[in-house]
Amino acid sequence: MVMEAGYFDEGALVGVLTAQPLDRVLDYRAPEGGCQLGAFVEVPLGPRKVLGVVWGSGKGDWDIAKVRQVIRVLDAAPMRDELRAFLEKAGDYTLTPMSAMLRLATRAPGLGDPPSMRKVYRLGHAEPSRMTDARRRVLEALREYGGLSFTLKELAEMAGVTTSVVKGLVTQGAVAEENSPRDLPFPRLDPDLGSKELTGDQAAAAETLRAGVGSGSYGTVLLKGVTGSGKTEVYLEAVAECLRRGRQALVLLPEIALTAEFLTRVQARFGAQPAEWHSGVTMTERRRVWKMIGQGGAQFVVGARSALFLPFRDLGLVVVDEEHDTSYKQEEGVLYNARDMAVLRASLCGARVVLASATPSLESWANADAGKYDKVELTSRYGPAVMPEMRSLDMRAEKLPSDRWISTALQSAVNARIEKGEQALLFINRRGYAPVTICRACGHQIGCDHCDARMVEHRFLKRLVCHQCGETKPMPEICPSCETEGRLAAVGPGVERLTEEAVKLFPDARVATLSSDMFGSARALKAEIEGIAQGSADIIIGTQLVAKGHNFPLLTLVGVIDADLGLQGSDLRAAERTFQLMRQVAGRAGRAEKSGVALLQTYQPEHPVIRAILSGDEEGFWKAEAGERRHAGVPPYGRMAGIILSSSDVQEAFDLGNALARQDAPLRRIGAQVFGPAPAPIARVRGRHRVRLLVKADRGTPLQTALRQWVGQFRLKGDMRLAVDIDPQSFY
Numbered sequence: 228m229v230m231e232a233g234y235f236d237e238g239a240l241v242g243v244l245t246a247q248p249l250d251r252v253l254d255y256r257a258p259e260g261g262c263q264l265g266a267f268v269e270v271p272l273g274p275r276k277v278l279g280v281v282w283g284s285g286k287g288d289w290d291i292a293k294v295r296q297v298i299r300v301l302d303a304a305p306m307r308d309e310l311r312a313f314l315e316k317a318g319d320y321t322l323t324p325m326s327a328m329l330r331l332a333t334r335a336p337g338l339g340d341p342p343s344m345r346k347v348y349r350l351g352h353a354e355p356s357r358m359t360d361a362r363r364r365v366l367e368a369l370r371e372y373g374g375l376s377f378t379l380k381e382l383a384e385m386a387g388v389t390t391s392v393v394k395g396l397v398t399q400g401a402v403a404e405e406n407s408p409r410d411l412p413f414p415r416l417d418p419d420l421g422s423k424e425l426t427g428d429q430a431a432a433a434e435t436l437r438a439g440v441g442s443g444s445y446g447t448v449l450l451k452g453v454t455g456s457g458k459t460e461v462y463l464e465a466v467a468e469c470l471r472r473g474r475q476a477l478v479l480l481p482e483i484a485l486t487a488e489f490l491t492r493v494q495a496r497f498g499a500q501p502a503e504w505h506s507g508v509t510m511t512e513r514r515r516v517w518k519m520i521g522q523g524g525a526q527f528v529v530g531a532r533s534a535l536f537l538p539f540r541d542l543g544l545v546v547v548d549e550e551h552d553t554s555y556k557q558e559e560g561v562l563y564n565a566r567d568m569a570v571l572r573a574s575l576c577g578a579r580v581v582l583a584s585a586t587p588s589l590e591s592w593a594n595a596d597a598g599k600y601d602k603v604e605l606t607s608r609y610g611p612a613v614m615p616e617m618r619s620l621d622m623r624a625e626k627l628p629s630d631r632w633i634s635t636a637l638q639s640a641v642n643a644r645i646e647k648g649e650q651a652l653l654f655i656n657r658r659g660y661a662p663v664t665i666c667r668a669c670g671h672q673i674g675c676d677h678c679d680a681r682m683v684e685h686r687f688l689k690r691l692v693c694h695q696c697g698e699t700k701p702m703p704e705i706c707p708s709c710e711t712e713g714r715l716a717a718v719g720p721g722v723e724r725l726t727e728e729a730v731k732l733f734p735d736a737r738v739a740t741l742s743s744d745m746f747g748s749a750r751a752l753k754a755e756i757e758g759i760a761q762g763s764a765d766i767i768i769g770t771q772l773v774a775k776g777h778n779f780p781l782l783t784l785v786g787v788i789d790a791d792l793g794l795q796g797s798d799l800r801a802a803e804r805t806f807q808l809m810r811q812v813a814g815r816a817g818r819a820e821k822s823g824v825a826l827l828q829t830y831q832p833e834h835p836v837i838r839a840i841l842s843g844d845e846e847g848f849w850k851a852e853a854g855e856r857r858h859a860g861v862p863p864y865g866r867m868a869g870i871i872l873s874s875s876d877v878q879e880a881f882d883l884g885n886a887l888a889r890q891d892a893p894l895r896r897i898g899a900q901v902f903g904p905a906p907a908p909i910a911r912v913r914g915r916h917r918v919r920l921l922v923k924a925d926r927g928t929p930l931q932t933a934l935r936q937w938v939g940q941f942r943l944k945g946d947m948r949l950a951v952d953i954d955p956q957s958f959y
């Protein structure tokens with residue numbers, strides 16, 4: 228970025244980036260009183276007023292008489308150079324237009340509004356004409372907090388009365404009702420409050436992280452620790468050091484459901500909760516977080532991947548927890564990987580990055596192996612807990628009927644746990660009741676009308692659901708193909724069907740099912756998880772939701788129903804994913820003082836990935852996997868980009884795909900190869916036909932520049948869309 232003057236006088240030409248889909252920065256005149264570089268402004272655009280950011284000096288390549296004036300500067304801290312540079316570099320890397328990058332950085336409603344007000348209540352001057360017990364409790368509560376004000380709900384809850392009691396006191400003048408701005412700073416956190424006693428290797432790891440934060444310069448460290456080794460306690464010490472130095476900290480979590488447990492730990496460690504940024508946060512609260520981060524009124528944020536685009540005043544630390552998790556890759560809109568973007572942003576603002584995982588991604592493992600990242604390892608589990616014993620159950624030897632999936636060996640292991648008052652987890656990575664519904668008369672399989680995907684039966688919802696587009700329909704009575712009645716049958720297990728089997732096999736056990744789609748809200752799911760942790764169930768049936776960091780102290784047995792599931796398919800990361808998921812799930816067992824066992828049902832016990840999982844030889848697995856990828860020249864040892872063309876017209880999508888493949892000179896210049904066009908593995912989604920191409924290049928080649936030139940040769944017609952996915956994680 229070119230260094231610019233920091234301030235523009237009234238009338239000076241400024242370039243303003245807006246979030247509107249235009250491909251350029253527009254010239255305006257600075258408003259009355261001038262404006263700062265990076266200022267959030269409101270500008271006229273055609274007949275509308277839109278939000279923008281002063282991005283630099285105006286170009287002056289526009290009819291000077293027609294240049295309009297900035298309407299006003301918004302009441303928000305100007306965007307810092309560091310964030311503008313981050314948006315530009317991230318946009319360059321992912322080939323995303325700057326308007327879309329700015330949208331990512333301004334995802335809070337009403338940024339230009341004056342601070343909204345809410346009603347608060349404090350002690351008034353008058354005495355109520357008639358004193359009741361309820362009224363006395365309200366006044367006592369207010370006196371106890373001497374002069375502090377509360378919201379209506381807070382005050383009523385604190386006094387144990389209904390809100391109408393408080394309202395009655397307001398009428399009498401005994402309680403004063405006032406307006407107060409809503410965007411208040413977050414409570415200060417105390418970095419020296421409640422640090423836990425750390426064990427030997429935890430203390431050493433924490434010291435390394437603290438020293439990193441203390442250096443005040445960029446660096447990334449891979450914090451690898453087996454499940455239950457206390458990674459969170461260790462990286463919270465890095466957060467503490469960051470806070471001591473007056474800088475801001477960000478912790479990214481892959482799943483909102485994990486946030487509640489995390490908030491409790493932060494409260495215990497620092498005496499107050501951090502700011503939250505994810506889809507479960509209300510719009511008003513989002514705006515408060517966005518503004519307070521910019522003004523320094525929030526020291527610590529916990530959030531989803533989009534929190535990386537918040538306007539931090541002084542970001543000193545980013546922790547990416549469960550860094551291998553696939554949900555860090557945004558698969559719609561701007562296609563970015565939050566793990567890589569965290570490293571990019573930190574390198575621009577002199578912050579530290581901690582990538583935490585029990586089973587790191589191969590990318591991070593390779594970066595640590597090459598010395599690009601530091602590595603800190605926690606080898607022992609917290610307290611007496613040890614990694615569970617792992618065994619395979621050879622399903623070829625089982626003679627199970629076609630509608631059963633729990634082997635006799637697994638069944639008796641579950642019974643043994645129940646007798647001891649311990650918990651067992653049965654894991655299957657498939658939502659719904661059955662993945663396929665087939666007509667026994669004609670063989671027809673019920674598919675989605677809009678996608679080339681089978682509909683999955685969800686008996687809990689009493690519907691068929693397409694997992695690609697979300698389309699649902701009721702289960703038909705007659706076959707849509709041959710119109711035979713009553714011959715439609717469910718094939719294969721999903722988590723709901725496994726529950727049905729478990730209820731039959733273990734009639735006296737309490738069975739709980741954990742699947743993300745079975746809970747109306749994150750709060751309901753959180754309540755269920757807390758109940759299970761306290762022993763409300765004997766058997767837990769779960770999808771990959773349960774693999775992610777929840778703590779079940781009574782759990783001592785994990786049964787994996789289909790360990791082979793992830794090994795099917797052609798995804799280059801299939802082995803890595805299976806290895807990570809199986810190790811994560813197995814790590815659920817034996818986290819407290821009881822030791823655990825993990826049993827993997829498999830039809831291919833001799834498969835190298837299954838053997839690596841069982842032996843626990845992680846380094847061996849990574850080395851072998853890295854060797855294969857290096858040999859094939861694929862990530863992280865080569866570069867890839869996916870191109871997805873989608874159109875309502877299948878022929879036009881293929882015509883453009885073929886033209887791209889033919890006119891590949893910009894790619895050939897850097898030695899890159901194009902594969903395809905081919906129908907995408909799911910060739911139709913939401914009624915749009917999808918065609919994909921894959922570009923492979925050597926590491927260190929200027930892939931983005933070549934892609935831009937290559938794609939730039941074409942104009943998109945009609946409803947054709949072209950998306951470029953740098954470092955694709957999945958190939959659907």
Ligand SMILES: [Zn+2]
Pocket residue numbers: 666667668669670671706707708709710711
């Ligand atoms: Zn049929």
Ligand SMILES: [Zn+2]
Pocket residue numbers: 675676677678680693694695696697698912913
């Ligand atoms: Zn569909």
